[in-house]
Amino acid sequence: xxxxxxxxxxxxxxxxxxxxxxxxxxxxxxxxxxxxxxxxxxxxxxxxxxxxxxxxxxxxxxxxxxxxxxxxxxxxxxxxxxxxxxxxxxxxxxxxxxxxxxxxxxxxxxxxxxxxxxxxxxxxxxxxxxxxxxxxxxxxxxxxxxxxxxxxxxxxxxxxxxxxxxxxxxxxxxxxxxxxxxxxxxxxxxxxxxxxxxxxxxxxxxxxxxxxxxxxxxxxxxxxxxxxxxxxxxxxxxxxxxxxxxxxxxxxxxxxxxxxxxxxxxxxxxxxxxxxxxxxxxxxxxxxxxxxxxxxxxxxxxxxxxxxxxxxxxxxxxxxxxxxxxxxxxxxxxxxxxxxxxxxxxxxxxxxxxxxxxx
Numbered sequence: 001x002x003x004x005x006x007x008x009x010x011x012x013x014x015x016x017x018x019x020x021x022x023x024x025x026x027x028x029x030x031x032x033x034x035x036x037x038x039x040x041x042x043x044x045x046x047x048x049x050x051x052x053x054x055x056x057x058x059x060x061x062x063x064x065x066x067x068x069x070x071x072x073x074x075x076x077x078x079x080x081x082x083x084x085x086x087x088x089x090x091x092x093x094x095x096x097x098x099x100x101x102x103x104x105x106x107x108x109x110x111x112x113x114x115x116x117x118x119x120x121x122x123x124x125x126x127x128x129x130x131x132x133x134x135x136x137x138x139x140x141x142x143x144x145x146x147x148x149x150x151x152x153x154x155x156x157x158x159x160x161x162x163x164x165x166x167x168x169x170x171x172x173x174x175x176x177x178x179x180x181x182x183x184x185x186x187x188x189x190x191x192x193x194x195x196x197x198x199x200x201x202x203x204x205x206x207x208x209x210x211x212x213x214x215x216x217x218x219x220x221x222x223x224x225x226x227x228x229x230x231x232x233x234x235x236x237x238x239x240x241x242x243x244x245x246x247x248x249x250x251x252x253x254x255x256x257x258x259x260x261x262x263x264x265x266x267x268x269x270x271x272x273x274x275x276x277x278x279x280x281x282x283x284x285x286x287x288x289x290x291x292x293x294x295x296x297x298x299x300x301x302x303x304x305x306x307x308x309x310x311x312x313x314x315x316x317x318x319x320x321x322x323x324x325x326x327x328x329x330x331x332x333x334x335x336x337x338x339x340x341x342x343x344x345x346x347x348x349x350x351x352x353x354x355x356x357x358x359x
Contacts, residue, residue, distance in 0.1 A: 035068060035069075035070070037064075037068070038064035038068035038069050038073065039073065041060055041061060041064050042061065042064070042069070042073055042076065042077055042080075044060065045057045045060045045061050045077070045080055046080060048060070049080060049083065049084055049087075054083070054084035054085075054087040054088055055084070055088060057080055057081060057084040058081050058084055058085070058093075058097075061077045061080065061081060064077065065077055065078070065081075065100075071105075074104060074105075075101070075104070075105055075108065078097060078100060078101035078104065078105075079101070079114070079118075081097045082094050082097045082098050082101065082118060082121070083114075083115070083118060085097055086115070086117045086118060086121070091121075094121060095121060095124070095352060098121050098122065098125060099125070099350060099351070099352070102125060102127060102348075102350035103350060106346075106348040106350065107292065107293065107348075108127075109127075109229075110122055124352055124353065125350055125351065125352050125353060126349070126350055126351050126352075126353045127348075127350060128177060128229070128348075129177065129295075129346035129347055129348050130176070130177045130347060130348065130349050131174070131175070131176055131177070131346075131347040132174065132175040132177075132183075132295060132344040132345070132346055132347070133172070133173075133174045133344060133345055133347070134172070134173055134174075134294075134295070134297075134342050134343045134344030134345055135170075135171070135172060135173070135342050135343060136169075136170070136171055136172075136173050136187075136189075136297075136340045136341065136342030137168070137169065137170045137171075137340065137341065137342065138168070138169055138338055138339050138340030138341055139166060139167065139168050139169070139338065139339060140166070140167045140168065140169055140191065140192075140193065140336045140337065140338035140339075141164050141165075141166055141167075141336060141337045141338075142164055142165060142167055142193040142194055142195045142334055142335070142336040143162070143164045143195065143334070143335045143336065143337075144162040144164075144195045144197065144309075144332050144333070144334055144335075145162075145305075145332055145333050145334070145335055146160070146162065146330040146331065146332045147308070147330075147331045147332060147333065148330060148331040149330050150315065150328045150329065150330050150331075151199065151201060151328055152201060152322070152326045152327075152328055153200075153201035153202050153326070154201070159199055159200045159201070160197070160198070160199045160330070161197070161198050161199070162195060162196070162197050162332075163195065163196040163197070163198075164195060164196075165194035165195050165196055165210065166194065167191065167192040167193050167194045167212075167336070168191075168192050169189055169190065169191045169192065169217075169338060169340065170189070170190050171187050171188055171189030171190060171217070172187050172188045172189075173185065173186075173187040173342060173344065174186050174187055175223060175344065181224055181225050181226060182222060182223070182224060182225075183222065183223040183225065183234075184220075184221075184222060185219070185220075185221050185222065185223050185236060185238065186218070186219060186220050186221075187218070187219060188216070188217075188218055189216070189217040189218075189219070190214070190215070190216060190217075191213075191214075191215045191216075191217050191242075191336075192212065192213070192214055192215075193212075193213045193215060193334055193336060194210065194211065194212050194213075195210070195211055195334070196208065196209065196210045196211075197209050197210075197211070199327070201326050202326075204255060204256075204258065205253060205254070205255050205256075205326065206253070206254060206255075206256060207251060207252065207253040207254070207325050207326060207327060208251070208252060209249050209250060209251035209252075209325075209327065210249070210250045210251075211247060211248070211249050211250075211270065212247070212248050212249075212250075213244060213246070213247045213274070213334070214244075214245040214246045214247075215242050215243065215244055215245060216242070216243040216245055217240055217241070217242050217243075218240060218241045218243075219238055219239070219240035219282065220238055220239060220240065221236055221237050221238015221239065221240075221282065222236070222237055222238060223235070223236045224236075224237075225288070227287075229290055230289070230290045231287060231288070231289055231290070232287060232288040232290075232295075233285075233286070233287045234285070234286055234287065234288065235283070235284065235285050235286075236282070236283065236284040236285070236286065236299065236301065237282070237283050237284075238281070238282055239279060239280065239281045239282070240279065240280050240281075240282065240303075241277070241278075241279055242277070242278040242279060242280060242305075243276065243277060244271065244274055244275065244276050244277075244278070246269070246271050247269070247270040247271045247274045248267045248268065248269060248270065249267065249268045249270045249321070250267050250268075251264070251265075251268065251321070251325050251327065252264040252325075253324070253325045253326065263324060263325065265320075265324075268318065268320055268321060270318065270321075272311070272314055272317065272318075273310065273311050273314045273315065273317055273318055273321075273329065274309055274310065274311055275307060275308060275309055275310065275311050276311075277307075278305060278306070278307040278309070279305075279306055279307055280303050280304055280305045280306055281303075281304050281306060282301050282302060282303040282304065283301070283302055284299050284300055284301030284302065285299070285300055286298055286299030286300065286301075288344075293345065293346055294343055294344060294345055294346060295343070295344045295346060296341075296342075296343055297341070297342055297343070297344065298339070298340070298341045299339070299340050300337070300338070300339050301337070301338050301339075301340070302335070302336075302337055303335060303336050303337075303338065304333075304335050305333035305334045305335055306333065307333065308331050308332070308333065309329075309331075309332055309333060309334060310329045310330075310331055310332070312331075315328065315329055316328065
């Protein structure tokens with residue numbers, strides 16, 4: 001590129017940049033002028049309303065409600081339009097204006113300084129969220145409950161002991177509001193359930209194991225909520241489907257008062273000797289705390305497993321558990337106590353929920 005062409009290119013770039021800056025300045029200046037004009041319109045409308053000329057307010061604010069107000073001005077303008085229609089006894093237009101306000105500001109609440117008619121109109125609308133979707137996590141404490149005993153030795157409860165262990169859970173939780181105090185609740189959870197078991201066999205040897213299960217869980221239930229808008233205590237009831245993803249057993253066999261080396265090894269995959277599909281029922285108590293656009297929640301829940309954890313056709317199928325350690329599964333279910341915390345985003349769909357005072 002020649003020097004002349006190079007300098008010409010630089011000059012063109014400078015010219016284009018200058019033009020862009022001028023256009024941006026004009027746009028920003030135009031936007032600023034528009035905002036000032038809309039603010040003036042809002043002040044004029046407030047004066048008209050205060051001086052008994054509310055019929056002029058909606059038309060004066062119509063254009064700026066489409067574009068020109070910031071958030072606070074937009075809310076104030078909507079309120080002023082509603083108040084004007086209420087002053088004129090135009091209930092239908094007032095209700096439509098309230099709907100527009102609630103669509104713009106989904107969590108709008110009256111301050112208490114508004115006229116009674118305004119509050120009555122607001123209360124005629126559905127203003128609570130209709131759908132809540134979020135994440136939860138927490139811990140659980142799992143109890144194994146035997147129902148029928150099996151053993152290579154003595155099948156006595158005195159020779160066997162189940163112990164609860166701590167696990168964890170994470171998941172998605174969704175609530176659908178179907179009434180003022182009633183929600184349908186579901187979700188998808190990943191649960192780690194752990195318990196321990198030990199047994200004495202043949203009076204000279206013992207073994208102990210810890211089982212860790214990874215479960216996909218889909219609950220379906222209801223929540224019955226009370227309280228106000230900020231804090232909502234609730235109880236939950238329901239049932240759920242459990243899909244076993246994997247089960248591992250850590251086991252060791254030892255010989256008390258004998259000079260025999262403890263038998264141990266790597267974790268054993270026990271998935272094939274467990275029931276793949278299970279179900280449970282549950283009950284719990286919790287509360288939701290309202291923050292802007294979200295609910296924070298905490299829930300304590302008791303889950304009662306209803307199906308046998310053992311695949312009975314494969315009870316004796318794992319030769320390592322059977323012959324090396326002397327373990328045979330009892331029929332048993334798993335129950336657990338859990339505490340979970342989480343956050344849900346709120347989805348709104350405002351609408352008038354009852355006939356307003358049309359007259």
